[in-house]
Amino acid sequence: MQNRNITLGLIMGLLLAACGGGSQQAATPDPAPAAEAPAVAGQVAAIDPMAEFGTTASNVFFYYEDVEAATDFYRDVMGFRVAADYGFAKIMQVAPKSFITLVDHTQGMHSADEPKTTAIALVTDQLDEWWDYIRTQDVDMRSTDYTPREGSAHDGFVAIDPEGYFLEFERFNPHPENERFMPLLDASDTLPAHPDSNVPEGLGFKATVVWFYYKDMAGIQRFYEEVLGFDMVVDQGWAKIYPIGPTGYFGLVDEQRGMHNFTEDKAVTLSMFTASLDGWYEYLSNDDRIEMRSPEIEEEVPYRAFVAYDPEGYFLEWDVFNPVPENAALLEAIEAR
Numbered sequence: 627m628q629n630r631n632i633t634l635g636l637i638m639g640l641l642l643a644a645c646g647g648g649s650q651q652a653a654t655p656d657p658a659p660a661a662e663a664p665a666v667a668g669q670v671a672a673i674d675p676m677a678e679f680g681t682t683a684s685n686v687f688f689y690y691e692d693v694e695a696a697t698d699f700y701r702d703v704m705g706f707r708v709a710a711d712y713g714f715a716k717i718m719q720v721a722p723k724s725f726i727t728l729v730d731h732t733q734g735m736h737s738a739d740e741p742k743t744t745a746i747a748l749v750t751d752q753l754d755e756w757w758d759y760i761r762t763q764d765v766d767m768r769s770t771d772y773t774p775r776e777g778s779a780h781d782g783f784v785a786i787d788p789e790g791y792f793l794e795f796e797r798f799n800p801h802p803e804n805e806r807f808m809p810l811l812d813a814s815d816t817l818p819a820h821p822d823s824n825v826p827e828g829l830g831f832k833a834t835v836v837w838f839y840y841k842d843m844a845g846i847q848r849f850y851e852e853v854l855g856f857d858m859v860v861d862q863g864w865a866k867i868y869p870i871g872p873t874g875y876f877g878l879v880d881e882q883r884g885m886h887n888f889t890e891d892k893a894v895t896l897s898m899f900t901a902s903l904d905g906w907y908e909y910l911s912n913d914d915r916i917e918m919r920s921p922e923i924e925e926e927v928p929y930r931a932f933v934a935y936d937p938e939g940y941f942l943e944w945d946v947f948n949p950v951p952e953n954a955a956l957l958e959a960i961e962a963r
Contacts, residue, residue: 676855679902683723684874687895689731705819723872724834740893745792747835895941
């Protein structure tokens with residue numbers, strides 16, 4: 627995670643190969659060993675980094691002019707728990723292993739003035755109840771109605787947070803499109819809202835999907851699958867979904883079909899928490915298919931992290947958190963069974 631002054635995005639922001647003997651007859655020489663395929667310059671040996679290094683949770687950084695007001699909204703209206711408070715950044719727990727980090731934009735890697743070219747799906751089995759509740763709150767809505775469709779792969783509606791980020795309340799339904807996805811979601815528990823929030827008792831979320839918006843879908847799909855080792859579990863044609871944590875998912879969206887068009891700048895950073903930060907860094911920093919923002923792993927008291935870019939300019943961050951007092955609740959959430 628880095629702030630703008632120390633290159634980390636937390637803001638926290640940052641995360642890495644006989645002869646045989648003879649008788650009296652001349653020995654027949656063994657065939658020459660087959661030549662190895664030459665290594666491609668700038669690419670590391672082929673491994674599956676998600677299997678090799680893995681992740682422990684998912685996170686997304688949003689950037690605010692008024693981070694305290696954003697914290698009030700997500701805590702009181704949305705029911706998210708504050709898992710760590712660094713002052714200029716607050717890590718909020720959304721689902722069992724899914725987090726949003728709210729960042730004071732004056733100390734982050736992005737400005738609040740940049741386009742918010744992202745959305746987050748808050749995945750729940752309680753969609754009707756969330757619709758009834760959210761309409762009682764002073765929340766801007768992008769969706770004017772909510773009408774579940776029989777036989778649909780997913781249903782939902784979209785709200786807007788106090789500074790313009792899109793919040794998609796979404797339920798994925800049994801459907802051929804979700805054949806690989808539903809068992810993963812069914813294995814996730816719902817994290818109930820914080821009891822001191824406005825949210826009715828029992829309502830909560832079980833997973834998140836962070837959506838990014840792209841011009842070259844074929845190229846970006848190759849990058850995430852071949853370089854980062856992501857495994858697609860949903861193919862909607864113009865949108866693809868990948869697991870990036872136990873309850874966190876990442877979605878590629880065709881900017882011609884999604885809620886946002888492509889922008890050069892974007893006020894968002896995708897983050898993956900991992901227990902193998904050094905492995906991820908070693909792997910990625912030796913592969914020229916990805917551009918690194920961090921020249922080395924950033925070392926801070928609460929965390930270690932590094933940042934890279936995807937091919938269309940989104941920031942990607944890998945983080946590990948140190949066992950210090952301010953991380954106690956966060957580490958408890960990450961390590962919970």
